[in-house]
Structure formats: C-alpha cells, structure tokens
Amino acid sequence: MNEPIDKLARIARLNLTKEERELFAKQLGSILEAFSILAKAPTKGVEPALHPVALQPVRREDKAKPGLKHEQALANTQHKEEGFFKGPKVK
Amino acid sequence: MSTADIVQEAQELNKKFSFFITLADPKDGIPVAVKDNICTQGIQTTAGSKILQGYVPPFDATVISRLKAKGYSVLGKTAMDEFGFGTFSANTSVIPKNPHDPKRCCGGSSGGSAGYIAASKHARFALAQSTGGSISAPAAFCGVVGFTPTYGRVSRYGLVDYANSLDKIGVIAKTVRDAAEAMGIIAGKDEHDETCQGEPFTIPAKLAKKLTIGVPKEWLAQKIDPEVRKQFDAALEQCKKLGWTVKDVSIPSTDYALSAYYVIALAEASTNLAKYCGLRYGATIQLEGGGDYTAFFSKVRGEFFGQEAKRRILLGTYVRMAGYRDKYYGQALKVRQLLLNDFAKAFRGCDIIAAPTMPIIAPTFDDIAKLSPLEEYAMDTLTVPANLAGLPHLSVPCGRAKGMPVGLHFIAPQGKDELLVQAGEAYGA
Amino acid sequence: MALKIGLEVHLQPRTQSKLFCSCAVNAEQPNTAVCPTCLGMPGAKPRLNRGAFDAALKLALALNCAIPPKSIFARKTYFYPDLAKDFQITQFEQPFAMDGKLTVKEKVIPITRIQLEEDPASLKHARSKDGMDYVQIDYNRSGTPLCEIVTPPVFGSPEEARQFLEELMRLADYIGVFDAQAGKIRADVNVSVDKHVRVEVKNVTSFRDVERAAQFEIIRQESVVARGEPGEQETRSFDAKTGTTDTMRTKETEEEYGQIPEPDLVPLTITEKEVNVIAAAMPEPPHQRIARFVKQYAITQEQAESLMSERALADQFEDVAKSADAKLAATWYAYVQKVLNFNSMRFDRSGLEAGHVAEFLKLIAGNEVSKRGGELLLRELVVKPQPARSLAQKLGLLALSRDETGKLVEQALRDNPQAVADVKAGKEKALQFLVGQVIRLSRGRAKEQDVLALLKKALDQ
Numbered sequence: 011m012n013e014p015i016d017k018l019a020r021i022a023r024l025n026l027t028k029e030e031r032e033l034f035a036k037q038l039g040s041i042l043e044a045f046s047i048l049a050k051a052p053t054k055g056v057e058p059a060l061h062p063v064a065l066q067p068v069r070r071e072d073k074a075k076p077g078l079k080h081e082q083a084l085a086n087t088q089h090k091e092e093g094f095f096k097g098p099k100v101k
Numbered sequence: 102m103s104t105a106d107i108v109q110e111a112q113e114l115n116k117k118f119s120f121f122i123t124l125a126d127p128k129d130g131i132p133v134a135v136k137d138n139i140c141t142q143g144i145q146t147t148a149g150s151k152i153l154q155g156y157v158p159p160f161d162a163t164v165i166s167r168l169k170a171k172g173y174s175v176l177g178k179t180a181m182d183e184f185g186f187g188t189f190s191a192n193t194s195v196i197p198k199n200p201h202d203p204k205r206c207c208g209g210s211s212g213g214s215a216g217y218i219a220a221s222k223h224a225r226f227a228l229a230q231s232t233g234g235s236i237s238a239p240a241a242f243c244g245v246v247g248f249t250p251t252y253g254r255v256s257r258y259g260l261v262d263y264a265n266s267l268d269k270i271g272v273i274a275k276t277v278r279d280a281a282e283a284m285g286i287i288a289g290k291d292e293h294d295e296t297c298q299g300e301p302f303t304i305p306a307k308l309a310k311k312l313t314i315g316v317p318k319e320w321l322a323q324k325i326d327p328e329v330r331k332q333f334d335a336a337l338e339q340c341k342k343l344g345w346t347v348k349d350v351s352i353p354s355t356d357y358a359l360s361a362y363y364v365i366a367l368a369e370a371s372t373n374l375a376k377y378c379g380l381r382y383g384a385t386i387q388l389e390g391g392g393d394y395t396a397f398f399s400k401v402r403g404e405f406f407g408q409e410a411k412r413r414i415l416l417g418t419y420v421r422m423a424g425y426r427d428k429y430y431g432q433a434l435k436v437r438q439l440l441l442n443d444f445a446k447a448f449r450g451c452d453i454i455a456a457p458t459m460p461i462i463a464p465t466f467d468d469i470a471k472l473s474p475l476e477e478y479a480m481d482t483l484t485v486p487a488n489l490a491g492l493p494h495l496s497v498p499c500g501r502a503k504g505m506p507v508g509l510h511f512i513a514p515q516g517k518d519e520l521l522v523q524a525g526e527a528y529g530a
Numbered sequence: 531m532a533l534k535i536g537l538e539v540h541l542q543p544r545t546q547s548k549l550f551c552s553c554a555v556n557a558e559q560p561n562t563a564v565c566p567t568c569l570g571m572p573g574a575k576p577r578l579n580r581g582a583f584d585a586a587l588k589l590a591l592a593l594n595c596a597i598p599p600k601s602i603f604a605r606k607t608y609f610y611p612d613l614a615k616d617f618q619i620t621q622f623e624q625p626f627a628m629d630g631k632l633t634v635k636e637k638v639i640p641i642t643r644i645q646l647e648e649d650p651a652s653l654k655h656a657r658s659k660d661g662m663d664y665v666q667i668d669y670n671r672s673g674t675p676l677c678e679i680v681t682p683p684v685f686g687s688p689e690e691a692r693q694f695l696e697e698l699m700r701l702a703d704y705i706g707v708f709d710a711q712a713g714k715i716r717a718d719v720n721v722s723v724d725k726h727v728r729v730e731v732k733n734v735t736s737f738r739d740v741e742r743a744a745q746f747e748i749i750r751q752e753s754v755v756a757r758g759e760p761g762e763q764e765t766r767s768f769d770a771k772t773g774t775t776d777t778m779r780t781k782e783t784e785e786e787y788g789q790i791p792e793p794d795l796v797p798l799t800i801t802e803k804e805v806n807v808i809a810a811a812m813p814e815p816p817h818q819r820i821a822r823f824v825k826q827y828a829i830t831q832e833q834a835e836s837l838m839s840e841r842a843l844a845d846q847f848e849d850v851a852k853s854a855d856a857k858l859a860a861t862w863y864a865y866v867q868k869v870l871n872f873n874s875m876r877f878d879r880s881g882l883e884a885g886h887v888a889e890f891l892k893l894i895a896g897n898e899v900s901k902r903g904g905e906l907l908l909r910e911l912v913v914k915p916q917p918a919r920s921l922a923q924k925l926g927l928l929a930l931s932r933d934e935t936g937k938l939v940e941q942a943l944r945d946n947p948q949a950v951a952d953v954k955a956g957k958e959k960a961l962q963f964l965v966g967q968v969i970r971l972s973r974g975r976a977k978e979q980d981v982l983a984l985l986k987k988a989l990d991q
Contacts, residue, residue: 012425018415018418020399021788022371022415023395023399023609024399024403024411024415025400025402026403026411027403030408034411034412034415037474038412038415041478042416042429045364045420045429046360047356047357047360048357048360048432049428049432050356050357051432051435051436051439053432053436053438056435058435059435059437059438060602060791060797061266061793062252062441062490063298063491063515065296065797067798068796069579069580070578070579072579072581073552074547074554074555074563075547075552077551077553077564077566077568078160078564078565078569082159083569083669085159086159087380087382087385091666093560094654094666094667094668095381095668095669097388097394097665097666098394098396098397099655100393100610101393101778139573140572146573148572158566158571158572159566159571160566160573162573257575258573258574258575262572262573265793265794293577295576295577295796296796368788368790369793371607372605372607372617372788372790375615375616376615376616376617380611380667381569381570381571381614388662389660389662394611394665395609418788422786422788430790
C-alpha cells in the first residue's frame with residue numbers, strides 16, 4: 011500500500027487507536043495486494059459496468075411536495091436549537 | 102396462530118439465540134421479521150452498528166409500505182453484521198446463534214433473519230438483504246431458503262446502503278413458495294428508487310420443461326469441504342432423477358470476481374458511510390469539547406464504527422483515490438462487465454447454473470475468531486459472482502454435512518427470477 | 531504583469547423543487563422544506579428533477595455548448611457540516627455540456643463546461659454563552675439545484691470578469707431560466723498574477739463583489755510576487771464589508787474527493803430529439819434580436835439593449851410597435867424601465883400590458899398629454915396598470931380642448947398687456963413669453979400648437 015495509514019484515516023475522518031493503526035497497517039497492504047490480481051484481468055476494450063443491469067432514463071416532474079415535518083426532521087438529534095441543527099465550529 | 106403467538110415465540114427464541122436487535126410489539130397484522138438495515142418508521146433501525154444506536158426512521162422503506170398494505174406488521178429488526186460487512190453476522194454486538202448448533206454462527210450478514218426462520222414454528226418468511234451473498238450464506242448455514250432477486254427488481258428505498266450497485270433486498274423463507282409469495286408483495290418498479298425498474302413478481306406455474314443445469318468448473322475447483330461437496334454431488338443426482346441435464350460450464354473471470362466485488366463494494370460503502378458523523382441522527386458526542394468539525398467527526402466515527410467497518414472504509418477510500426482509482430475501482434467495473442459477458446455466454450448453453458452455496462458448513466465462533474480478514478472475504482467466492490452480476494439466485498437446503506445444513510445454489514439469467522422459483526419447487530424445496 | 535482570471539459561477543435555475551428530491555426550493559423558515567433525501571438520512575435515495583435538467587439544458591444551448599449524448603453524476607466526498615451526506619452529488623468527468631461561448635462586449639469568452647450539482651445546506655457561525663463556537667445549520671438549501679458554469683482563466687481584468695457575469699445573468703434571465711433580480715449566484719474567482727500560483731476566492735455573491743475580490747487579489751498577489759515568492763495555492767474567502775480576501779482553508783487536493791459515479795442515479799442520456807425540442811422552444815438570442823431591432827425599428831443600439839433587459843419587455847415592445855411608432859415606443863419604454871428600477875420591480879411582474887402602453891402612446895402622439903404629463907402618467911400606470919386615458923383624466927393630465935385653451939389665452943392676454951404690446955411691436959421673445967404664460971395657467975395641459983395658433987389669431991386681430 012502506497013499511503014500511510016494516518017493519511018487514509020484523516021481523509022476518512024476516523025480516529026484509530028494505536029492497536030487499530032498497527033493492525034490496519036499490517037492488514038491493508040496484504041488485502042490490497044490480493045486485490046491487485048485485477049490488473050491481470052483481460053479488460054482491454056471492455057466498457058466499465060456501473061450497474062449490472064441496463065437502466066432506462068428516469069426523470070421526476072418538477073413539482074414541490076411536502077417532506078418531513080419540522081419536528082420529525084430534528085427528532086433524531088440532541089444537537090439543535092431554535093429550529094436549526096447545531097454542528098461543530100468550522101474554523 | 103395469532104399476532105400475539107408470533108410475538109411471544111419471537112421473544113422466547115430471542116432469549117436463546119439473539120436473533121433480534123429490536124423486538125417491536127405489533128398488536129395486529131401478520132408480524133414479519135425485518136433485517137435491521139431496512140428502515141421501519143417508528144422502530145429503531147441500526148443496521149447492526151453502534152453508530153446508529155437509537156436512530157428511529159421517520160419513514161418506512163418501500164418494501165415495508167408494501168407489506169403493510171397487504172396486512173403485515175413489523176415483528177422486529179434482526180441481527181446482522183454492521184452495515185452488512187461480514188459473512189457470519191459476528192461483526193456486531195448482537196450476534197445470532199445457529200439454532201442447529203448454538204456454538205456456530207448463523208452466517209451473514211442476514212444471520213438474524215435466517216436463524217429466526219430456521220427456529221420459528223410460525224414464521225414463513227423474513228426480509229433480508231444481499232450485497233455479495235448475505236441472503237444465500239445464512240440461508241445455507243441455517244438450512245432454509247434464501248431468495249435474492251435480480252438487481253433492481255425490489256426497491257432499495259429505505260435500505261441503509263452498503264453498496265448501491267450491489268445491494269438487493271430479498272427474502273429468507275421456509276419454502277420456495279413462501280419466498281415467492283413474499284416477492285409477489287415487495288417486487289416491482291418504485292418511483293422512489295431510480296434503479297428499481299424491474300417487473301412485479303408473478304408466482305409462476307409449475308415447471309413443465311426439463312432443465313439444463315450448468316456447473317461452473319472454475320467454482321468447483323476451489324477449496325470446498327469434501328462433506329459439503331458430497332451433498333452437492335447428491336443434489337446433482339437428484340436433479341438428474343428429475344430428468345434434468347447436468348453439464349459443465351465455464352466462468353473464466355471467476356479468479357477476478359472476488360476482488361472486483363470487494364473493490365466496488367468498498368469504494369461505494371466508504372462514500373455511503375461518510376454521512377455517519379454524529380450530526381443529524383445516530384450516536385454522537387457533546388459539542389462542548391468536541392473540537393472543530395474535523396476533530397468532532399473523527400471522534401464520533403472513531404468511537405462508534407466497529408473494526409471491520411473501519412477497515413472497509415479505509416480500503417474503500419484508498420481504491421477510489423485519484424492515483425489508484427483507475428487501477429482498482431475502474432478496473433473492477435470492467436471486470437464486472439467481463440463477468441456479465443461470461444454469464445451471458447454460459448446461459449446460452451444452460452437454463453440454470455448450480456453450485457454449492459458455501460464452501461463450508463457454519464463455522465464455530467472460535468474458528469471465526471481465528472480468521473484473517475482476507476480469509477473471511479474468501480468465504481464469499483461462491484456467492485459473489487451472481488451478486489456482482491446482479492443475477493437472481495436461490496439457496497435451498499440440500500442435506501447435511503457433519504450434522505449441519507448445506508445449501509444448493511441456483512442462479513438464473515437476469516430477470517428470470519420466476520424460473521428460479523419453478524426450479525426450486527421442482528427440486529423439492 | 532500577466533494576469534489570469536477565471537470564473538466558476540454557480541447559478542440557481544428557476545425550479546419548483548430541489549435537484550434530487552421534491553422539497554420546495556427557497557423556503558424561509560429553517561428546516562421546513564426537508565426530507566430524508568436532502569437531510570442525508572440512511573436509506574434515502576436521490577431522484578433527478580427533470581425541470582432542473584431542462585433549465586440547465588436551455589442555458590447550455592443559449593451558451594452554444596456541445597451536449598454529449600451521455601452524462602453522469604458523481605459523488606464528491608468530503609466532510610463539512612453543510613453537506614448532508616458528506617458527499618456532494620455533482621458532475622466530474624462527464625458534465626452534460628461543454629465547449630460553449632458567450633460574447634461580452636465583442637470579446638468571445640469560452641465556456642469550458644457546465645455541470646449540474648446540488649447545493650449544500652446553509653451555515654451560520656454562532657457562539658454560545660460559554661464562549662463555545664459552533665454552527666447553526668439550515669437544510670432548506672441542501673439539495674437546491676445549481677448550474678456551475680466554468681470559464682478558463684481568460685479575463686484580462688476584474689472589469690471583464692464582472693461584465694461577463696452581468697451578461698451571463700442577463701442571458702439566463704432572458705431565456706427564463708433565472709431571475710436576475712432575486713436569483714442567487716455564487717462565483718469562485720480564480721486569480722493568478724504573473725508567477726503567483728492560482729488562488730481561488732470562493733463564494734463571492736454579486737458581480738460587483740467579483741470585481742472587487744479580483745482587484746484585491748491582484749494587489750495582494752503582486753506584493754507576494756514582488757518579494758520573489760511563488761505564493762500559496764489556497765482557497766480564500768471574500769469579506770464584502772472590507773473588500774479583502776482571507777485564507778479559508780488549504781485547497782483540498784483532488785485525490786481527497788475520491789470521486790466515483792453516483793450509483794443511485796441512472797446515467798443521463800440526452801437524445802438529439804430532446805435537444806431539438808428544447809432548442810426549438812428557445813427565444814431569438816438577445817444579441818441577434820438587438821441587431822434586428824436596430825435595423826427593423828430604426829432605434830438606437832442603446833435603446834435596443836435596454837429593451838433586451840427582460841424578454842417580456844422586448845416582446846411587448848414588438849407587440850406595441852405593430853400599431854404605434856416604434857421610435858416613440860422605444861423612448862417611452864426607457865422611461866418605463868426608469869420607473870420600474872425606482873420601484874425595484876421586474877417588468878414581467880408589473881402587470882403592464884401592451885394595450886395600456888399602446889393607449890398611452892396614442893395620447894402622446896395625439897398631443898393629448900404633454901411630455902411632462904406623460905412622465906407623470908407613466909409613473910402611475912407602471913405601478914397600477916390600467917386604461918391610460920381614464921387614468922390621465924383622473925389625474926388631470928389630459929390636454930385641454932381648444933375652447934378651454936382659448937379661455938386661458940384670453941386670460942393671459944388680459945394679464946399681460948405689456949407683452950401684447952411687445953408682440954405687436956415685433957418682439958418674438960414676447961410671443962414665447964405669452965405661450966409660456968398660457969401653459970403655466972393650464973398647468974401644462976394646454977397643447978402648445980393650440981396655444982400658438984390661438985395667440986396668433988388673437989394678436990392678429
């Protein structure tokens with residue numbers, strides 16, 4: 011693996027314990043090594059398949075509809091005040 | 102058999118086997134067990150993860166709405182690997198035990214649903230979900246029927262995403278007919294999910310023709326427990342007795358399928374799991390002392406994701422980084438196309454593909470603890486190809502090995518879900 | 531020093547609902563137009579809004595873009611409290627429109643690409659009583675459709691960048707895709723002076739501020755370059771109060787977004803037929819219409835450009851010009867616009883109809899209302915559209931009849947015997963004086979030619 015664990019953990023916003031850091035540093039390399047068998051696959055001229063089935067174009071009409079009630083939207087968190095969600099500072 | 106009977110049985114079974122994360126207490130309707138990654142309005146939905154502890158969805162998944170419209174109610178939410186990350190339903194806090202041998206796992210990630218169907222006297226079917234084989238594996242390990250429809254046949258609206266191009270909601274049931282009836286209720290186009298464009302499910306007439314069964318030689322060449330293999334061979338003999346033809350077929354990209362599956366699944370999963378950051382729902386920490394947004398998110402996610410989830414997020418993040426995306430993610434999407442081509446070619450020479458569902462019987466929890474991540478991933482080699490190709494597949498019980506159930510896997514071409522029902526019923530499941 | 535300025539403009543097209551869900555756009559009470567999708571709740575799924583796509587397609591065609599037959603949405607993953615899913619659904623490798631152009635003051639500005647994407651939520655900085663900094667988040671904005679229009683760094687001055695933005699907004703308004711008065715735009719301004727690395731100033735919210743932000747960046751970068759430093763590649767924010775830019779956060783390198791195609795959406799396919807349907811419904815492009823107006827109606831370039839400020843205005847002008855004198859109409863429509871601007875109103879919301887204006891112009895052409903009276907009349911007419919003649923009557927602006935004028939002429943002659951004598955003595959100026967007196971007595975309502983004729987008649991006697 012060509013990236014330090016700490017860099018990946020930072021990108022993914024994951025605090026790791028010391029044990030996890032050591033464990034993952036060991037494991038990720040060998041897992042990615044196993045995945046690199048993909049390079050041997052005969053994919054020349056093959057198109058990538060984003061979905062396994064053919065999908066038809068689908069478009070929704072531009073009409074406004076009511077969604078969640080205000081109270082429902084805020085019901086699942088304690089981080090709220092005066093109708094707003096609260097979040098950590100951004101600098 | 103009343104609503105109350107079903108509820109009571111579920112509570113008793115749960116005490117013994119831990120099939121459920123949440124038991125609801127429905128007063129009417131036919132109570133149905135639902136895998137905990139399917140949103141149920143007013144009932145806690147955690148997808149087996151601490152990070153969604155206490156989350157109560159304000160909406161029902163489409164499959165739940167459709168079941169309720171037909172007189173069903175939600176019995177409870179069944180145990181599963183966190184977000185579907187696992188083959189044994191052991192990567193989670195509520196770990197279901199196999200009713201055939203409680204020292205063994207139920208399989209995963211739909212372990213709770215499979216164990217419950219195997220143990221329950223009353224239940225006919227439970228909702229489950231598969232990304233790489235999470236319906237088939239536990240069905241095989243628990244000796245029940247697992248039905249995974251063609252990708253896009255059943256709406257994913259309300260399914261907590263693992264991997265959007267791979268996830269399918271399906272059914273674990275006592276018999277193939279039970280599974281077909283459940284599919285008849287939940288399948289069909291849904292305007293809430295752009296990728297759900299499949300036809301509604303019609304329960305087919307009895308199979309009239311004699312089928313040709315294709316057995317992929319590359320799959321049978323893999324390491325399979327000889328006792329399991331014996332049961333599979335016996336199952337093939339039974340097929341021949343029905344007048345069916347059995348022949349070899351080839352899926353040349355088999356060697357790449359597992360890696361392609363994991364790369365795609367993990368890349369998608371690592372983006373799907375980004376939303377769990379302690380803000381609008383789920384587990385969280387105090388804002389005071391939580392630091393700025395980077396520190397806050399990292400702390401919440403670090404504290405509440407399990408180890409397997411973290412491992413998969415890190416891997417998934419890596420394989421879609423700009424410098425590595427083409428080599429891993431881009432290449433994996435192409436391998437999916439190779440696999441689709443392989444299956445299309447194989448199906449020109451047969452009606453249904455068959456193989457053992459799993460290479461082993463349900464392992465003990467002790468054995469599971471000894472497995473490395475790669476060894477656990479490798480357990481999926483027989484179920485992954487059909488899942489990666491979005492093909493409908495059916496696991497039916499076929500005998501026992503070392504006292505534990507063995508599963509026979511049928512795979513049909515895309516859209517031929519009904520043929521699987523016919524084949525499964527003709528086989529006797 | 532060499533100066534490179536480029537723009538990434540985010541423009542909200544006119545739609546009823548959001549880009550990937552049916553919640554209403556522009557809701558005011560916080561967190562009242564939200565649903566599982568735009569709140570990023572587990573299990574929710576995006577669904578593309580066709581109206582938003584059609585609006586974006588119209589804009590792309592008006593900007594002469596090529597429309598590839600296939601386009602995909604992508605997930606851009608990063609962590610910020612305003613991002614409901616911690617990824618934004620945007621377009622990356624295959625935007626839906628590319629290689630367009632917009633002519634601004636005879637310079638052709640290339641449009642690199644146009645993409646459709648969703649807006650994040652809105653954030654407000656807050657501080658608790660205990661001094662803890664935090665943010666308040668309103669997800670009403672989360673999921674609002676945005677067209678992102680990208681230019682290469684071709685602007686040679688902050689003024690050019692501003693003019694481009696003004697023209698872009700005018701054009702988007704003209705084709706009915708955007709409300710230039712109330713609609714929101716945000717621009718990221720990329721500036722690089724000489725050897726200084728490219729700096730992005732994000733979220734500048736008006737075309738004037740785009741010019742100011744660029745101006746400040748130039749000065750700032752110039753001093754860095756003068757010190758012999760290459761400068762820092764960073765993202766900066768613009769403070770509209772002070773007109774300065776400030777460090778925001780280090781620009782995330784592309785690899786951290788880890789973009790993959792959005793697997794919950796069906797890839798967009800756009801057929802030639804669909805494009806033709808949209809193209810056929812497009813109005814005559816503004817610059818073409820301006821040229822035609824000048825030629826066909828013999829009005830000035832300036833008048834034609836002014837009429838083009840709103841499509842409905844240009845449409846009504848042509849309608850009115852069928853029966854009235856076009857030059858007269860153009861002159862008076864300019865005054866209409868003055869009144870609208872004064873009242874901060876859009877023409878297409880004024881309710882002013884072709885019939886109202888046609889009737890007004892008849893009064894003017896027939897000298898039944900003087901120029902001054904016309905201005906007063908129009909001020910009322912624009913704000914409260916109604917039949918012009920009866921309004922003029924009500925306001926006492928209709929010109930006097932000949933008889934009524936005659937009475938005032940007699941009075942003026944009586945009141946100004948010296949002037950009468952002067953006229954008879956051959957002093958021209960005295961005649962003008964008497965004309966002015968009559969007009970004054972009439973409070974501007976006497977027709978000047980009547981006054982002149984009646985005076986002459988009376989004085990000849």
